[in-house]
Amino acid sequence: xxxxxxxxxxxxxxxxxxxxxxxxxxxxxxxxxxxxxxxxxxxxxxxxxxxxxxxxxxxxxxxxxxxxxxxxxxxxxxxxxxxxxxxxxxxxxxxxxxxxxxxxxxxxxxxxxxxxxxxxxxxxxxxxxxxxxxxxxxxxxxxxxxxxxxxxxxxxxxxxxxxxxxxx
Amino acid sequence: xxxxxxxxxxxxxxxxxxxxxxxxxxxxxxxxxxxxxxxxxxxxxxxxxxxxxxxxxxxxxxxxxxxxxxxxxxxxxxxxxxxxxxxxxxxxxxxxxxxxxxxxxxxxxxxxxxxxxxxxxxxxxxxxxxxxxxxxxxxxxxxxxxxxxxxxxxxxxxxxxxxxxxxxxxxxxxxxxxxxxxxxxxxxxxxxxxxxxxxxxxxxxxxxxxxxxxxxxxxxxxxxxxxxxxxxxxxxxxxxxxxxxxxxxxxxxxxxxxxxxxxxxxxxxxxxxxxxxxxxxxxxxxxxxxxxxxxxxxxxxxxxxxxxxxxxxxxxxxxxxxxxxxxxxxxxxxxxxxxxxxxxxxxxxxxxxxxxxxxxxxxxxxxxxxxxxxxxxxxxxxxxxxxxxxxxxxxxxxxxxxxxxxxxxxxxxxxxxxxxxxxxxxxxxxxxxxxxxxxxx
Numbered sequence: 001x002x003x004x005x006x007x008x009x010x011x012x013x014x015x016x017x018x019x020x021x022x023x024x025x026x027x028x029x030x031x032x033x034x035x036x037x038x039x040x041x042x043x044x045x046x047x048x049x050x051x052x053x054x055x056x057x058x059x060x061x062x063x064x065x066x067x068x069x070x071x072x073x074x075x076x077x078x079x080x081x082x083x084x085x086x087x088x089x090x091x092x093x094x095x096x097x098x099x100x101x102x103x104x105x106x107x108x109x110x111x112x113x114x115x116x117x118x119x120x121x122x123x124x125x126x127x128x129x130x131x132x133x134x135x136x137x138x139x140x141x142x143x144x145x146x147x148x149x150x151x152x153x154x155x156x157x158x159x160x161x162x163x164x165x166x167x168x
Numbered sequence: 169x170x171x172x173x174x175x176x177x178x179x180x181x182x183x184x185x186x187x188x189x190x191x192x193x194x195x196x197x198x199x200x201x202x203x204x205x206x207x208x209x210x211x212x213x214x215x216x217x218x219x220x221x222x223x224x225x226x227x228x229x230x231x232x233x234x235x236x237x238x239x240x241x242x243x244x245x246x247x248x249x250x251x252x253x254x255x256x257x258x259x260x261x262x263x264x265x266x267x268x269x270x271x272x273x274x275x276x277x278x279x280x281x282x283x284x285x286x287x288x289x290x291x292x293x294x295x296x297x298x299x300x301x302x303x304x305x306x307x308x309x310x311x312x313x314x315x316x317x318x319x320x321x322x323x324x325x326x327x328x329x330x331x332x333x334x335x336x337x338x339x340x341x342x343x344x345x346x347x348x349x350x351x352x353x354x355x356x357x358x359x360x361x362x363x364x365x366x367x368x369x370x371x372x373x374x375x376x377x378x379x380x381x382x383x384x385x386x387x388x389x390x391x392x393x394x395x396x397x398x399x400x401x402x403x404x405x406x407x408x409x410x411x412x413x414x415x416x417x418x419x420x421x422x423x424x425x426x427x428x429x430x431x432x433x434x435x436x437x438x439x440x441x442x443x444x445x446x447x448x449x450x451x452x453x454x455x456x457x458x459x460x461x462x463x464x465x466x467x468x469x470x471x472x473x474x475x476x477x478x479x480x481x482x483x484x485x486x487x488x489x490x491x492x493x494x495x496x497x498x499x500x501x502x503x504x505x506x507x508x509x510x511x512x513x514x515x516x517x518x519x520x521x522x523x524x525x526x527x528x529x530x531x532x533x534x535x536x537x538x539x540x541x542x543x544x545x546x547x548x549x550x551x552x553x554x555x556x557x558x559x560x561x562x563x564x565x566x567x568x569x570x571x572x573x574x575x576x577x578x579x580x581x582x583x584x585x586x587x588x589x590x591x592x593x594x595x596x597x598x599x600x601x602x603x604x605x606x607x608x609x
Contacts, residue, residue: 042537046367047274060366064531069483072401072532076539081396084542157274158507162373163545164537 003109008100011111011138014145019093022167027074030167031067035139035146040065042132042152042168056153062164063152073167084165091166092118095134107140108148115152117168119161131155132168176214178606182207189603196568196592198599203376204504204556208606212500215606216472217242221323221330221343223474223497224248224258226511228327228363234277234292240499240507241331246320247271248329249292252279256324258331259294259317270317275367281317290317326355327362328474346582347424350417350468353460354476354493357440357515358447362493365527369510369535375548377473377498377506378602383544384467384475384496385598386416386427388590389569394543402485414463414589416570417581423471423601424583425594428463436461439480439491441522444515455580465589471601473498481529490522492530504552510535567592567599 014033021030034040042062048055065073076082094116101110115134120127137149152168178186185199192198202208222241225248229237236249238261245261247270263270263283270281270290282289282298289298294317302308321332323340325348330340337343344351355362383390391398392411398404404411410432418425437445437460449457460466466478475496482489497509512530514523534541554560570591579585586593 044367044369047272049273049276052273052276057367060369061531062369062535062537064528069532072484073539075401076397079397079400081400082543083394084546157370159369159371159536161371161536162375162549163371163542165542165546 003100003102007109008098011100011109011145012098014138015095015098015111015113015136018147019095022093023091025077025088027077027167031071031074033145033147034067034070035141035148036067038067038070038146038148038150040070040150042154045154045157047157055157062154062159063168077165082165084163087122089166090120093168094118103137103139105139109138111136111138115168117166119166128161130159130161130168134168176211177609178211179207182211183607186603186606189599190607192564193567193596193600193603196566196571196596197564198567198595200555200563200565201561202599202602203379204552205561206503209500209503211606213242215608216602217333217500219332219334219337219605219608220472221332221337221340222472223470224322224329224331226327226362226364226495226513227256227324227329228516229275230256232277234279236271236276236278236292238271238274239331239509241320241333243501244320244333245269246331247281247317248322248331249278251291251293256322256329257293258320258322258329259290260320262318263288264296264315264317288315294319325351328355343422344424344470345419345422347419347422347426347468347470349456349581350426350466351470351476352452352456353463353466354478354495354513356448356451357444358517359451360516362513363516365512365514365523365530369508371508371536372501372506373508373545373549374505375545375552376504377500379548379551380496380498380506380544381469381471381473381475382595382598383548384477385418385425385469386467386589386594388412388414388427388429388465388467390547394547395540397543398540403481412588412590414465415576415579415585415587416589416591416594417579417583417585418594418597419583420597421601421604423598424469425471425598426466426468427589427594428459429465429467429589430462431464434462434464438464439489441490441518444518444522447515447517459579459581469598471598473500477534479533481533483529483532490525490529492526492533494530494534504556508536510541567596 041064044057044060045055095113097114099112103109112135115132117130133153135151139146139148224239225237230250233252239246247259247261261271265288268283268285270283287300290296296312296315414429416427469475478493480491493513495511499507501507512527514526570593573586575584575586
């Protein structure tokens with residue numbers, strides 16, 4: 001069953017809006033895009049032989065947040081003492097290859113995209129590039145959209161950043 | 169067979185710096201230069217990481233015969249494997265024929281390792297058992313017994329597997345030198361000890377391993393500032409003032425050190441589930457129970473670069489919370505650059521809900537995205553960048569905090585126990601020990 005192109009366009013616009021909020025560091029608005037029961041997870045990857053099964057370790061998470069702890073992360077960034085983001089990182093979230101499928105519930109859709117995040121800090125031109133397979137469940141709520149679930153699968157088994165004080 | 173010889177000699181400049189440290193460090197001064205210098209890094213590869221017991225893996229990472237993980241000692245890739253008899257072994261991950269990597273996965277299960285270049289095949293014991301065309305090209309003359317994978321010494325303590333490249337190094341027991349008494353708090357929460365939760369976080373950072381190792385050797389001083397957000401959001405049960413209560417302990421001449429922070433009025437073993445509290449009464453001695461039941465934060469470094477933190481933590485500030493334990497290896501991969509391995513370890517006998525909650529607490533606070541870890545790495549990467557400058561390299565840092573403090577003669581544990589929790593006695597011992605290793609030919 002295909003998804004109505006109008007719905008797909010709405011969801012795409014929603015994800016691009018979300019990326020803009022992150023890059024403009026409007027985290028208090030960003031967190032409002034998450035449903036009350038939302039989960040935000042990034043499982044770890046390991047390097048395994050080709051025949052040794054998936055390289056994703058489901059029980060191990062770089063992020064394993066619910067809406068409440070995700071909001072604590074946002075609150076932290078709002079204090080004067082979030083040194084990791086002061087001065088702030090310059091980020092650019094590139095959201096591409098968006099595919100929308102029907103979800104398990106009538107008002108939900110499974111959305112998969114390729115995510116590329118550029119991050120630069122301070123006065124050096126050095127930057128981090130984080131590439132990921134991002135899998136969301138988005139939910140129609142009161143005529144708008146909410147993220148009910150987000151899973152970020154980074155394309156690295158050793159993360160190439162000194163920290164992940166940004167959102168993906 | 170000697171695996172590694174300390175062949176590199178320091179330049180006159182670095183030698184005189186190291187010689188000066190012998191007197192300077194006990195008097196409270198440490199050269200800034202040691203925290204980011206190419207020559208110091210190269211010398212450490214042989215004189216520190218070529219001689220010390222370096223952490224490799226937790227036994228629970230390789231529970232079954234054939235299970236292996238890839239780890240490092242200095243720049244040597246090491247296969248840590250449980251053989252078919254259940255014995256833990258370590259081998260250099262290098263085919264003896266031309267040096268190709270024989271194992272390319274960082275974890276897995278294998279009875280054999282086969283080189284993808286010419287096909288030499290080794291049992292997981294390291295024994296060379298397969299050489300293609302042995303009759304035709306070697307005319308059966310190549311002695312396979314001579315070309316096993318290079319073995320690395322391994323010894324374990326309560327689930328922790330350490331390796332040593334120096335065949336003449338003392339035993340792990342002698343090397344730890346009484347620090348086992350403190351490690352037991354992390355490693356003996358029940359008759360079956362601990363296990364890792366999942367696989368470790370791994371990331372890289374432009375920081376020197378030594379500043380991280382020092383921080384975990386009991387730098388309670390940084391907490392109220394570097395992690396001030398934690399006080400702001402209500403994460404810490406102690407105020408910044410009572411935060412300094414407790415004791416710092418070091419093993420003289422060994423470099424190992426622990427900070428034991430206490431919060432007045434904290435219930436004994438606060439944050440542990442009743443099952444674990446009960447089990448600890450069996451596994452720990454009465455003296456250990458007396459000391460550890462009062463401890464809020466236990467943060468230590470096993471010289472040179474393994475650190476462990478045990479901390480009560482509630483994901484939601486103000487709620488009861490749990491204890492989590494993170495164990496981390498600050499592995500140097502270049503001057504001023506490390507690769508991190510960060511594990512969460514849990515009591516094996518604890519209920520599953522507690523293990524899960526403990527892991528969630530760990531992952532919110534530590535690991536690459538951990539809220540506390542983030543700020544540490546911001547500070548450590550910035551200071552590492554600063555200390556390599558031409559002006560900084562000639563400076564010293566003050567390490568005089570607590571120079572006049574006296575040890576507590578009634579403290580029941582080994583080593584030198586100096587109250588309170590926050591001072592630099594542990595660090596002076598650590599950098600004196602480091603200088604001693606670095607000066608040894």
